[in-house]
Amino acid sequence: MAEKTNGKGSIYQLDKGKDGKKPKSKCRKWRLVVSLGKDPHTGKYRQKAKNFNGSYTQAQRELREFVAQIEGGNLVKRNGWTFNGYAKHYVDTRVAAGEIQERTANSLRGTLKALGYRIGELRLQEITPEVIEAAYIDLRAGESLSGKPLSGRTLYNINLSAYLMFQNAKEKGIVGENPLEKVPMPKKDTKEKESLSASAYSALISALDPAERYQCAVLLCATLGLRRSESLGLSWGDVDFANGTVNVHASTDDHAGLKEPKTEAGFRLLPMPEQLAAAIMRRKEAVMPSLIKYHPERVMRVVSTDGSCPAGCVEIEGKFYDISGKVAVCCDDDGERPLPDGLSRWWARHRKDYGLEGWTLHALRHTFLSLAAAQGVHPSVMMRLAGHKNPNITMKIYTHVNMESKREAMDAMQAAYMLAG
Numbered sequence: 001m002a003e004k005t006n007g008k009g010s011i012y013q014l015d016k017g018k019d020g021k022k023p024k025s026k027c028r029k030w031r032l033v034v035s036l037g038k039d040p041h042t043g044k045y046r047q048k049a050k051n052f053n054g055s056y057t058q059a060q061r062e063l064r065e066f067v068a069q070i071e072g073g074n075l076v077k078r079n080g081w082t083f084n085g086y087a088k089h090y091v092d093t094r095v096a097a098g099e100i101q102e103r104t105a106n107s108l109r110g111t112l113k114a115l116g117y118r119i120g121e122l123r124l125q126e127i128t129p130e131v132i133e134a135a136y137i138d139l140r141a142g143e144s145l146s147g148k149p150l151s152g153r154t155l156y157n158i159n160l161s162a163y164l165m166f167q168n169a170k171e172k173g174i175v176g177e178n179p180l181e182k183v184p185m186p187k188k189d190t191k192e193k194e195s196l197s198a199s200a201y202s203a204l205i206s207a208l209d210p211a212e213r214y215q216c217a218v219l220l221c222a223t224l225g226l227r228r229s230e231s232l233g234l235s236w237g238d239v240d241f242a243n244g245t246v247n248v249h250a251s252t253d254d255h256a257g258l259k260e261p262k263t264e265a266g267f268r269l270l271p272m273p274e275q276l277a278a279a280i281m282r283r284k285e286a287v288m289p290s291l292i293k294y295h296p297e298r299v300m301r302v303v304s305t306d307g308s309c310p311a312g313c314v315e316i317e318g319k320f321y322d323i324s325g326k327v328a329v330c331c332d333d334d335g336e337r338p339l340p341d342g343l344s345r346w347w348a349r350h351r352k353d354y355g356l357e358g359w360t361l362h363a364l365r366h367t368f369l370s371l372a373a374a375q376g377v378h379p380s381v382m383m384r385l386a387g388h389k390n391p392n393i394t395m396k397i398y399t400h401v402n403m404e405s406k407r408e409a410m411d412a413m414q415a416a417y418m419l420a421g
Contacts, residue, residue: 009034009063014051030059032066065125068176081174083127084120087112090165103254111161114154117145124166124175129182132162136186152189159186195363195370196356204354204364210279211286213330213338214346220329221361223276225368225386227251228361229340233258236284237325241277241312246270248387256337265389281312283329288314288321290333298324298335369397 014029016022029051036046048070052062081089091112095105118135119127139158142149150158163180170178196204205223210216220231229251238247248268250258261267272280291299302313302320313320328337347361365386372382383394 009067011056011059011063024056027056028053030054030056032059032063034063034067034070036070061126061128064128065176081124081169082121083124084113084116086124086169086174087116087120087165090168101253101259106254108161111154111158112165114139114145114150115158115162118143124169127166127179129179132179132183136183152187155186156188159183195367196359198371198374200355201367201371204356207354210283213283213287213332214343216280216283217330217338217343218347218361218364219276219279222364222368223273224248224270225365225372227365228343229253232256232328232330232338232340232343234329235325236323236327236329239272239280239312239329241272241281244272244274244277246272252337252340254340256339258337261387263389265383266387268384268387270385280329281314284312284323285314287331287333287335288316288323291323291327291335292316292321294333295335298327300324366397369394373397 012031033049139150166178208215217231233251
C-alpha cells in the first residue's frame with residue numbers, strides 16, 4: 001500500500017567507532033529512517049526504518065529507493081540489470097510486441113548506446129540524477145563514442161529515450177524512481193533548417209536526370225516534398241498519368257519493405273505538374289527495356305482501341321507496354337525496390353556535383369514547403385501537401401518565410417527613407 005512520506009528521510013550512522021568519532025567515509029553500517037508524519041487516529045508519529053550495509057553514498061541511493069518504495073507502494077525488485085543490458089531488453093521487447101518499427105528501434109538503440117558509453121555498466125538502481133547530469137557534461141565535452149562533442153539536440157533525444165526506458169523499468173518495479181524526472185531537459189541548440197534559394201532549387205531540378213533511379217528519387221523529394229522513404233515507396237500504380245496525380249500512401253522500411261504512414265495525414269493525393277509527369281515518363285522509358293528482356297512478368301502488354309499510345313504506356317516497336325503497379329518507380333534494372341540507405345549514400349557521394357555539399361535530402365522537402373509559403377500558399381494547403389499531422393510544424397516554416405518577406409519589405413522601405421533624406 002502506498003503511503004505519504006514526510007520529507008526525504010534520514011541516515012543515521014550505526015558504527016561510530018570506540019571513541020564515537022568514526023568519520024562517515026569509514027562507516028559501513030547505517031540506519032535509514034523515513035517519517036510518515038502523525039497518525040490521525042493515535043496522534044503518534046510514525047516511521048519506517050531499515051538497516052543498510054555499504055558506503056555513505058550507497059546509503060543515500062538506498063534511502064531514495066526506500067522512499068520511492070514507500071510512496072509508490074511497490075517493492076523494488078533486486079536484480080542485476082545494468083543500463084546497457086536493460087536498454088537492449090527494453091528495445092527488443094518493444095519490437096517483439098509490435099509497438100515500434102525497426103527504423104524507430106534502431107534510432108532508439110543509437111541514442112541509448114550513446115548514453116550507455118558513459119554509464120552502461122552501472123546497475124539501474126545506482127543511476128541517479130547526478131550520474132545522468134555528469135554523463136551529459138562528459139558527452140558535451142567530447143567524451144562520446146565518436147570522440148566528438150554531442151549537440152544539445154542529440155542530448156535532447158538521448159534524454160527522451162532514457163526517460164522512456166527508466167519509466168518502463170519503474171512500472172515493472174525494477175527501479176523505485178525515474179532519475180530522468182529530476183534532470184533538466186537539454187536544450188536543442190542546433191540551427192533552424194535552411195532551404196535552398198529558388199535559383200539553386202531550379203538548378204538542381206534542371207540538372208537531375210530522372211531516367212536514373214536515384215536521381216528520380218531526389219527529383220520526387222524536391223518537386224513533391226516527399227520524404228526519402230516516401231519517394232522510394234512510390235510504385236507505378238500510384239502514378240496516374242491520365243488524371244495527373246500521385247497517390248502517396250506508403251513508405252519503405254530499412255529492408256525495402258512497404259509500410260503505411262503512421263498517421264492519416266500521411267495519406268495524400270498530390271497533383272502532378274506536366275513537367276514532372278514528363279520526367280517520370282522518362283524514368284519508365286529508361287527501365288522498360290530491361291524489364292521486358294529479363295523480367296517480363298513485371299510488364300504488361302496494353303491494347304489500344306484507337307491506335308494511339310495510352311496514358312502512361314511506353315511504345316516499343318509499335319507495341320504498347322506498361323509496368324506492373326506494384327513495381328517501384330525508382331526500382332533497379334531487376335525491378336527491385338532500393339534500400340533507403342542506398343539512396344542516402346548515393347546522395348552523400350554526389351550532392352557536391354550539384355553544388356549542394358552538406359545539404360541533406362530532407363532539406364529538399366523543407367525547400368519545397370518554404371518555396372510554397374513564399375508563393376503565398378495557405379498553411380492549411382501546405383500541411384496537406386506535406387502530410388503533416390501537427391500544424392505547428394507547418395506554421396513554423398510558414399512564419400519563418402513570412403518574416404523573411406517582411407524583412408525584405410522593410411529593408412526596401414528603409415532604402416527609400418535614406419534616398420528621401
